[in-house]
Amino acid sequence: MRILTVFVAVLAASALAQDPAPAPKPADVATPQAIVAALYDSISGPAGQKRDWDRMRSLFAPGARLVPVSQRADGSGAFRPMTVEEYITGNAKAMEEGGFHEKEIFSHSDTFGRIVQVFSTYEARRKADDLQPLMRGINSIQLLGDGKRWWIANVMWQAENPGLKVPKEFDGGGGARD
Numbered sequence: 001m002r003i004l005t006v007f008v009a010v011l012a013a014s015a016l017a018q019d020p021a022p023a024p025k026p027a028d029v030a031t032p033q034a035i036v037a038a039l040y041d042s043i044s045g046p047a048g049q050k051r052d053w054d055r056m057r058s059l060f061a062p063g064a065r066l067v068p069v070s071q072r073a074d075g076s077g078a079f080r081p082m083t084v085e086e087y088i089t090g091n092a093k094a095m096e097e098g099g100f101h102e103k104e105i106f107s108h109s110d111t112f113g114r115i116v117q118v119f120s121t122y123e124a125r126r127k128a129d130d131l132q133p134l135m136r137g138i139n140s141i142q143l144l145g146d147g148k149r150w151w152i153a154n155v156m157w158q159a160e161n162p163g164l165k166v167p168k169e170f171d172g173g174g175g176a177r178d
Helices: 002-017 032-043 053-059 084-098
Strands: 060-071 077-079 101-112 115-125 135-145 150-159
Touching: 032 053, 032 101, 032 115, 032 135, 032 150, 053 060, 053 084, 060 084
Parallel strands: 060 150
Antiparallel strands: 060 077, 101 115, 115 135, 135 150
């Protein structure tokens, strides 16, 4: 039992010693709509522009996950949960070298107490003014409010593919919001 107690104490001390998330811009976390907009803005930018990864980090609750969902060739589903740091490490170079602009074209939210679930339809482009999107899909963003600010608890997303299109009710005609 003593070994377990020491182990738990070491883990707790280790967690407390980690760098806390950067302080957010108050406007970024003031409302569910603002935090979603800040998320899109933090990952978007032209080729050659370093992203403000600390801004992105500041939006997420401790332990938050980002989960891309895809479909294997055999039709089965696949997903890969990542921490915020794993997402940044895995995507920063490609986004910053090749350019990446993701924007919301439609949003539907459901709220219960301090929980908000946002279905956010997105379009992504290499250059902001590209005529055709590189990809489209839906981000499922779970938010929580603590009375002082909003936090992103999880983001799960799936891009369209030949057999899966964004449903009309979430297409928004290119910019509708609820």
